[in-house]
Every structure is written in C-alpha cells, then in structure tokens.
Amino acid sequence: MTASELRALARGLKLSMRAFTSTGSPATSSTLGALFRAPGISDSEREPTLDRLAGFVEAAIKVLPARGRLPDWLNRFGLQRPETHDEAERLAAQLRAFIYPGEIDSPAIDLPQRLRMLDGLIVSELKNSKYEGASVAAGGYVFVFVSPRFPARMLFTLGHELGHVVAHHSLQSAHLDLATTIGRFRNRAEGFADAFASAFLLPALAVGGSLQAIRQVIRANADQIGDIEILILARLYGVSFDVAARRCEDLELLPRGGAASLAQYIRDHHGNPEKRAEALGLPARERVHFDVVSPVLMKFVHQSISDGGTSPSWIADRLGTSIESIYETHASTSGRRATTH
Numbered sequence: 001m002t003a004s005e006l007r008a009l010a011r012g013l014k015l016s017m018r019a020f021t022s023t024g025s026p027a028t029s030s031t032l033g034a035l036f037r038a039p040g041i042s043d044s045e046r047e048p049t050l051d052r053l054a055g056f057v058e059a060a061i062k063v064l065p066a067r068g069r070l071p072d073w074l075n076r077f078g079l080q081r082p083e084t085h086d087e088a089e090r091l092a093a094q095l096r097a098f099i100y101p102g103e104i105d106s107p108a109i110d111l112p113q114r115l116r117m118l119d120g121l122i123v124s125e126l127k128n129s130k131y132e133g134a135s136v137a138a139g140g141y142v143f144v145f146v147s148p149r150f151p152a153r154m155l156f157t158l159g160h161e162l163g164h165v166v167a168h169h170s171l172q173s174a175h176l177d178l179a180t181t182i183g184r185f186r187n188r189a190e191g192f193a194d195a196f197a198s199a200f201l202l203p204a205l206a207v208g209g210s211l212q213a214i215r216q217v218i219r220a221n222a223d224q225i226g227d228i229e230i231l232i233l234a235r236l237y238g239v240s241f242d243v244a245a246r247r248c249e250d251l252e253l254l255p256r257g258g259a260a261s262l263a264q265y266i267r268d269h270h271g272n273p274e275k276r277a278e279a280l281g282l283p284a285r286e287r288v289h290f291d292v293v294s295p296v297l298m299k300f301v302h303q304s305i306s307d308g309g310t311s312p313s314w315i316a317d318r319l320g321t322s323i324e325s326i327y328e329t330h331a332s333t334s335g336r337r338a339t340t341h
Contacts, residue, residue, distance in 0.1 A: 049129040049176065052320060053145065057138050059318035060122060060297055063304040067140025071120030073098070074142070077166040083192035085250075091166055092199035105206035109238040111158060112290050115144075122294045123158070127320050132182050133157040135164050136174040151288040152240040157182055158290075159197030167192065195250075201239050202247040210236060211253065225253055227262050231277045235285050241266070241273030293319050301326065 077094060081087045096104045099114050108114075115123050126134060126145035132153070136143040144161045146154050160182050164175050181190045211225060214232050225248060227241075234244035245259035254262075263273070270276035293301075301319070304310045305326070312323045 049126070049131050049134075052129070053126070053134060053136065053174070055318040056124070056145075056320065057136055057143055059310075059315055060143065061139035061141065063300045063310060063315070064122075064139075064141065064297065065300070067120060069140055070137060070142060071118065071140075073119060074166070079167050083167065083189060085192075085195050088163065088192050088195035089199045089204075091163070092196050093203070095162065095166055096200055096203060105203050105209070107237045107286075108159075108201050109155070109286050109288050111155065111201075112288070115158075116294070116296055122297050123291070124294045124297070124319075125290055125292045127292075130178065131176050132179050133161045133177045134175060135161040137165075138174070146290060148290070150240070151285065152234070152238060152243070154290055155201065155238050155288050156197050156240065156243055159200050160193045162200065163193035163196030164189075167196070198243060198247050198250065202233075202237055202244065204251055206237075207233065207247060207251060207253070211248075224255075224258075227266055227273075227276065228280065230262065231273060231280070231282060234273070235277065235282060238286060238288055241277075292325070293321050298326075 076098065077091060079087060079091070093104070096108075099111075099118075100106060100108070112123055115121055120141050121144065122141060123144045123146070126147045129147050132147050132149065134143075134145040136145075142165055144158065144165065146157050146161070148154070149157070157177070160177065161175075168175075177190070182194065210233055211229055214220075214229050215225075218228060218232075220226065220229060230245050230248060231241055233248075234241045237244065239247075242259070242263055245254065245262055248254045249256065249259040266273050266276050270279065297319075301310070301315055305312055305315065312326050316323045316326055
C-alpha cells in the first residue's frame with residue numbers, strides 16, 4: 001500500500017498515520033501515553049485520542065525550544081486550600097488579573113488569543129475525538145486541547161482545562177475530559193474546574209453590573225431575573241445560557257434550582273436557548289476563534305522545516321493538520337524568524 005493510500009485510510013478511520021507505521025519514538029509515545037488519566041475509561045476506549053495527543057505532544061516537543069521546567073508564571077498560582085468553590089473563585093480572580101490586567105471584568109471572548117502570550121503554553125484544537133478537552137504537562141510545556149464544538153462550549157472547556165492547569169500544574173500528567181465531566185459541577189476535581197471556568201469567564205462584579213445595565217435597557221420590571229436577561233448576558237460573555245444561568249444561581253441572583261427551571265422552560269417552549277435568542281432578535285454572538293494548531297507552535301514548525309529538521313508530511317500527520325495549511329502559514333510568515341515567547 002502506498003503512503004497516499006495509507007493516509008487516505010487513516011483519514012477515513014479518523015486515526016493517525018502512527019497507527020499504521022512504526023516511525024517516531026515508541027518509547028516517547030509510551031511515556032506520554034502513561035501520563036494520561038481518564039477515570040472509568042479503559043485503555044482500549046481512549047486509545048485513538050491518546051495516540052493523536054501523544055503524537056502531537058511528541059512532535060511539538062521535537063520542534064519547540066528545549067525547556068528544563070514548566071513555565072515560571074505558573075508558580076504564581078496554586079491551591080492554598082482544598083478544591084472548594086471559594087478556592088476556585090480565588091484562583092480564577094488571580095489568573096484573570098494576570099491575563100487581563102486592568103480589565104479583569106471584561107468578556108474573555110478573546111481568551112484563546114490572550115493565552116498565546118503566556119510562555120510555555122500551547123493551545124490547539126482536538127479533532128475527531130469524543131473528548132471535550134485535554135491538558136498535558138510534558139517536556140517543560142503545558143498543552144491544552146479543545147474539541148471543535150459550539151463556540152460557547154469550547155470557551156467553557158478552555159476555562160475548565162485552565163482550572164486543571166493552575167490547580168495541578170505541579171503534576172507531570174495529562175487529563176482527558178468527556179462531555180459528562182464538563183459543566184456538570186460534580187465531584188471535587190471536575191466540579192472545581194467547572195467553578196473556576198465559571199468564575200473566570202463571568203466575574204461576580206461583571207455579572208452584577210451587566211445585569212443591572214441589561215435590565216435598564218430592556219426595562220425589566222419583574223423582581224426576579226428572567227430568561228431574556230440571562231440570554232443577553234450569555235451572548236455578551238461568550239458562554240452558553242446554562243453556564244450564565246448557573247453562575248447567576250451561584251451568585252444568589254437566582255433561587256436555588258432557578259437555572260435548571262429556566263433552562264427547562266426555554267427547551268419546552270422554544271426548543272433551545274439559541275432559538276429563543278434569535279426569535280427575540282438579540283445581537284449575534286461575537287465570534288470566538290480557536291486555532292487548529294497554536295500559532296506559537298507553528299512558528300517553530302516553520303523554522304524546523306526550513307532547517308530540514310522535520311518534513312512537512314511528518315509534522316502535518318502528528319499535529320492533525322494538512323501539508324497545504326503548513327505551507328500557507330509558512331508563506332504568510334516567510335522572512336520572519338521564530339522567537340521564544
């Protein structure tokens with residue numbers, strides 16, 4: 001079978017070419033694979049995604065500058081108490097102030113772009129996977145992956161993974177998150193990451209101030225916050241209706257159980273929150289852009305290809321992108337040398 005036929009077969013089966021070849025470093029792949037943890041998920045169930053993630057991280061470490069330790073900025077953060085709701089609020093506010101200095105209450109719709117500026121952090125998409133997100137600490141770098149979904153879902157998943165990173169960055173491990181473990185506010189570790197994401201994307205003061213302004217604009221007279229205010233809040237901050245409503249409930253702006261009741265009402269009478277928002281003529285959501293492969297990483301990919309350290313086909317397979325995409329971005333940045341970030 002030719003290389004092109006293997007590539008077509010791999011694409012059709014949604015597998016990496018690594019599944020059909022012995023190129024690369026089995027020892028490295030095995031080491032990376034051993035890092036991944038997903039409670040209740042067997043090795044056979046998680047293998048396709050693990051294979052792709054291990055291949056991505058292996059290739060990234062090959063082209064990125066060598067590092068002896070994780071980024072120094074991570075040392076600013078860390079759990080001071082058990083994984084409680086209050087601790088999630090504290091850590092979220094701390095990271096907010098670091099990433100959004102002077103504008104800690106602004107919407108974080110540009111969070112994927114802001115994270116490009118953090119040393120040693122690589123954020124990319126996780127294609128063709130049942131997992132919503134993953135975070136990996138390896139080779140002195142932190143890798144965060146988010147699966148292509150509804151943009152509001154992706155933004156919350158990114159916040160969730162950041163919660164794992166800042167709380168557990170001292171652990172040389174990887175974490176895989178299924179849809180059932182994100183946004184459910186269950187068990188300690190996942191509930192903590194959900195609470196962190198909620199607090200980071202919807203800071204308490206911002207929620208209170210925004211709702212007050214929204215109610216003035218729409219001339220709301222009811223004592224209790226309704227679905228329209230929450231729909232506007234969700235679109236303003238780039239999150240889903242469910243996340244915005246749950247945040248309002250946590251901040252005691254809705255009674256306990258109010259978020260679920262409002263969500264059920266919308267589904268019973270309008271299909272889903274997005275249809276309800278469109279029927280009301282609310283402004284469209286602002287676009288949340290996620291990079292298929294981190295531009296920070298791509299700079300070093302281009303440099304490695306130019307220097308002959310890697311081939312376009314090898315790197316494209318492991319990073320889950322196309323040779324054409326590599327050449328296109330290479331051409332758009334030609335003449336520029338990669339610099340450490």
